[in-house]
Amino acid sequence: MIKPYFPKGDETVAPLRHSVPRRVRFEEVDALGIVWHGRYASYFEDARAALGKKFGIGYLDFYAHKILTPIKVLHVDYHFPLTFDEPFTIEAVLHWTEAARLNFEYVIRNHEEKITTTGYTVQLMLDADEEVLMLPPLFYREFLDRWKRGKK
C-alpha cells in the first residue's frame, strides 16, 4: 500500500531496521488535539539516532571521524493522526547504498499496528572542510562490509 521511497538497489543486501517505542507527549499535541505535523522530524530522528547508535554509525561515530552528515531531504506522508498519550513505534529502515549517503525510510505505527506516518530522509557526508565526500570514509566502508556479509 505504501509505495517504496527508494528504488531497489542491490537486492542481495537487505535493509537494516530498528524500532523505538514512544508515547505522545503533551507538548507535541496542537490545538486540534493531534500531534503537530512539524514534530515528526523529531520522531524520525529518534529512530535514526537509535539505529545509528546500535550499528556504530551514529552522530557521535561520524563526529569522531570528523564527518558531518547533514540532512538534504526530508519527506513526510501523514496517513492518520496520533493523539495525546498514545503509544506508538517509530521504525527506521536504512537502505543499502555504497554511495557516501544515508538513505533512511521511516514507518510510524500506532498501538493497533496501523501505519500512521511514513517518510524518508537523505543525508550526505561532508569532511572537515565541508566538502561533499564522493566515497564513504573508511570506518563506514567497514560497516558496509559487515552489513553485506550479514554481520552488523
Next chain:
Amino acid sequence: MIKPYFPKGDETVAPLRHSVPRRVRFEEVDALGIVWHGRYASYFEDARAALGKKFGIGYLDFYAHKILTPIKVLHVDYHFPLTFDEPFTIEAVLHWTEAARLNFEYVIRNHEEKITTTGYTVQLMLDADEEVLMLPPLFYREFLDRWKRGKK
C-alpha cells in the same frame, strides 16, 4: 534551477505569493551551529499562515466554517544552512487548483538572496465529521473566483 514541485495547472491563473522576514533564533540552532533541519516546518508554517491571513483563507477562516485543513505531505530540500541571528525571508506560494486542497510551495532566501531551502506541503479539507471534502466549501470557492479574476 529549483525544479517545480507542482505540475503546471491552469496557466492563466498565477500563483499567490507572500513573504515574511525572520531572523534565526538561538533556540533554533543545533550543536553544529546551523538551524536544526526539523525547524523548517515551523518556518514554512509562518509564511503559510501569513499568506492565509492576508487572503482570508487562514486557519481561523477555515475554522469559522468548521473546516480542518490537515497537512498530508511535507517535503523539504536543504540547499544551504542558516546560522544564528541570520536574517532570511520565507516565501509561501499558493498554486492554483480547483480541488479541495491547498498546494503550497516554499522558498527560503538568506540576506544575500541566495535560496537556502525549498519545499512544499499538501493539505486536504475535512468537514466537521472529519470526512474529506470533494469540493471546496463555498467561502473558499468565492476566494477562488476572486483569485481567478485577479482581485484577491
Next chain:
Amino acid sequence: MIKPYFPKGDETVAPLRHSVPRRVRFEEVDALGIVWHGRYASYFEDARAALGKKFGIGYLDFYAHKILTPIKVLHVDYHFPLTFDEPFTIEAVLHWTEAARLNFEYVIRNHEEKITTTGYTVQLMLDADEEVLMLPPLFYREFLDRWKRGKK
C-alpha cells in the same frame, strides 16, 4: 545543599516520588553543545505526567472530571549542563497539601547521580467555567485520603 522549594507542610505525609529515565536528544542541544535552558520545562513535564499517570491524577484523569490544572509558576535552577546523548533521570516529587493545587518539585540527575537541575511548578485547579477551585474535586480528595493512609 539544594534548599527545599516548598515549606514543610503536614510532616506525617511523605511526598510522592517518581522518576523517569531519559537521554539528551540532538534537537535539545544548543549551539554551545548543551541542553538549551528552555527545554527543561519539557523534562519536568515528562516526570510530572508519569507520576500523575501512575497515581491516577494525570492530565486525562483531571480532564475526565472536567478540571484543568494550569501551571501558575515555573522555576528552574541550573546547576550543571547536560550534553548530547547523556543519560539522565528526572524525578518528580509531589508535596502534600490539602489545598486545590499541585506543588511539584523536580530533581534531574546525570548518569553519575550528580544533581544537574532542580525546580518546581505550582498548578491550580479550574472547573469547566475556568473558575479557580477552592477545594479539590472529589476524585482528588479520595486520592489524598489514600495517600495519607499510605496506600496510593
Next chain:
Amino acid sequence: MIKPYFPKGDETVAPLRHSVPRRVRFEEVDALGIVWHGRYASYFEDARAALGKKFGIGYLDFYAHKILTPIKVLHVDYHFPLTFDEPFTIEAVLHWTEAARLNFEYVIRNHEEKITTTGYTVQLMLDADEEVLMLPPLFYREFLDRWKRGKK
C-alpha cells in the same frame, strides 16, 4: 501588583528596557488552545536577545570576547493565558548591577495591555575555561559606564 523580582540596587541607575512585538504561532498552542507554558522561555529569550543586540551586549558580543553567559535561574509567573494568533509584546528589563551577572526581568502584555506573564532570569559570566568571572569583562564594564552616564 506584580512584586519586583530583583531588590532595588543603585537607585540612580534606571534599568534598560526593550520590547519586541510577537504574535502567537500555531505550533506554540497546546491542546487546551493556549500557549504551552514551556514556550515562554523562548519568548523571554526573544526580548533578551533583542535588548542585548540593541546595546551591544548580545550573545555574539559576549562570544566575540570568549565569554559565555549561561542561564542559572529561570522563573515564570503565569497570570493569564495567550491564545492562537493573539498579538502581544515581550518587554525585557535589564536591572543594574556591577557584578558579573545579567539580571533580566520580563513582562508580557497582550493587545489590551494586560499583563499576562512575568518572570526573570539570572545569567553568570564564564571565561573560555568555563570559570565563573568575579568581575565583568572590560567591554561590559565600558557598557556599564555608558549606562551609568545615561548614554547607552
